[in-house]
Amino acid sequence: MPIEHETRDGALVWIRNPITGVVSYVVDVRNKSFAFTLGLRDEPVEPPHLTDAQIHAATKDCPFCPGNEHLSTAELFRMSAAEIPEWTGKGNRPHDQWVVRVFNNLFPRIPAELTAGRNESYIVVEDPRHYVDSPRSHSDLLSTAMLGAGHFRRLLEADVRVMRLARENHSIRAVVVRKNQGRESGASQPHPHQQIIGSPEPFPAVAAEARAERETPGLFDEIATLMERLGLVIENQGGVVSYASPIGSFPRSYDVMMPEYRDATLADLSSDELDCFAGALYRILRILGPLPLDYEIHQGPGLPLHAHVNARFYPYSNVAGTLNLPSTLLQRTAEIRTAIARGNRR
Ligand SMILES: [Zn+2]
Numbered sequence: 001m002p003i004e005h006e007t008r009d010g011a012l013v014w015i016r017n018p019i020t021g022v023v024s025y026v027v028d029v030r031n032k033s034f035a036f037t038l039g040l041r042d043e044p045v046e047p048p049h050l051t052d053a054q055i056h057a058a059t060k061d062c063p064f065c066p067g068n069e070h071l072s073t074a075e076l077f078r079m080s081a082a083e084i085p086e087w088t089g090k091g092n093r094p095h096d097q098w099v100v101r102v103f104n105n106l107f108p109r110i111p112a113e114l115t116a117g118r119n120e121s122y123i124v125v126e127d128p129r130h131y132v133d134s135p136r137s138h139s140d141l142l143s144t145a146m147l148g149a150g151h152f153r154r155l156l157e158a159d160v161r162v163m164r165l166a167r168e169n170h171s172i173r174a175v176v177v178r179k180n181q182g183r184e185s186g187a188s189q190p191h192p193h194q195q196i197i198g199s200p201e202p203f204p205a206v207a208a209e210a211r212a213e214r215e216t217p218g219l220f221d222e223i224a225t226l227m228e229r230l231g232l233v234i235e236n237q238g239g240v241v242s243y244a245s246p247i248g249s250f251p252r253s254y255d256v257m258m259p260e261y262r263d264a265t266l267a268d269l270s271s272d273e274l275d276c277f278a279g280a281l282y283r284i285l286r287i288l289g290p291l292p293l294d295y296e297i298h299q300g301p302g303l304p305l306h307a308h309v310n311a312r313f314y315p316y317s318n319v320a321g322t323l324n325l326p327s328t329l330l331q332r333t334a335e336i337r338t339a340i341a342r343g344n345r346r
């Protein structure tokens with residue numbers, strides 16, 4: 001069955017997500033007032049910088065900050081500055097400091113009883129820095145966008161190591177990589193980190209995608225082709241396609257997909273393939289910058305490797321399976337393409 005949608009004069013009017021059935025309608029929201037949401041983000045015009053005392057007070061109990069290693073569960077591994085030469089945080093920090101640090105989540109997402117008694121929820125701390133340099137407010141947190149492409153790729157290498165650890169547990173059948181950035185995205189810790197979760201059964205969201213692909217063979221290829229036709233593709237190179245998704249969970253959702261790369265995981269990618277996937281994902285994260293967002297990497301039997309990115313700052317409402325998309329979608333996608341091309345030339 002083709003993906004149900006309607007275009008008028010070449011522009012998308014509505015589209016049904018073939019997996020969830022949610023219908024996205026493109027609407028002109030330019031004249032709608034978002035006063036409530038915007039009001040929440042009000043900040044003084046010229047906010048002062050946080051003092052050292054304020055920074056200390058905010059980070060002294062952060063389990064992900066250097067010096068607080070004793071507040072987390074036992075470390076599984078770390079990556080040093082020597083292993084991440086692209087790290088931009090060197091400055092006057094000690095050279096022997098870790099840059100990426102991995103340990104079990106104190107609060108397993110899936111109870112250990114269901115995974116052969118082993119906690120299979122992991123935390124990957126992305127960087128020792130909690131805030132940006134000279135933060136002006138407590139929301140001036142380091143974001144993944146500031147890590148740089150090389151560092152982000154190393155982060156995915158760390159994820160692969162974690163996935164191998166999880167796979168040593170024979171009760172684990174699926175692994176997901178998840179990131180929440182910013183309080184509005186549901187992040188519980190402000191310090192930049194990823195979560196990796198091993199599950200004894202396929203994750204429901206991923207299983208639903210695999211089921212849809214089974215029932216409609218070629219569905220994911222069709223999605224990629226349709227996005228191209230609708231003018232929503234951001235990049236398409238090295239076997240990785242990224243696009244602004246009109247069938248995402250939020251009005252501003254982006255997917256990164258390897259249509260030819262099926263039934264396998266991040267851990268099976270060659271070095272070049274990992275480069276391409278990490279690069280395409282990172283460039284979207286760089287465009288979104290410090291905005292609240294989440295991303296999730298989906299992998300498993302019957303599916304092409306892919307990631308969903310959701311920008312979480314914008315107002316939205318999914319009412320009974322209907323979602324509104326801004327009519328500026330096409331224009332914004334073109335702007336993202338231009339910004340990425342500009343960034344690549346730098
Ligand atoms: Zn911290």
Ligand SMILES: [Zn+2]
Binds near residue numbers: 205206209298308
């Ligand atoms: Zn997915």
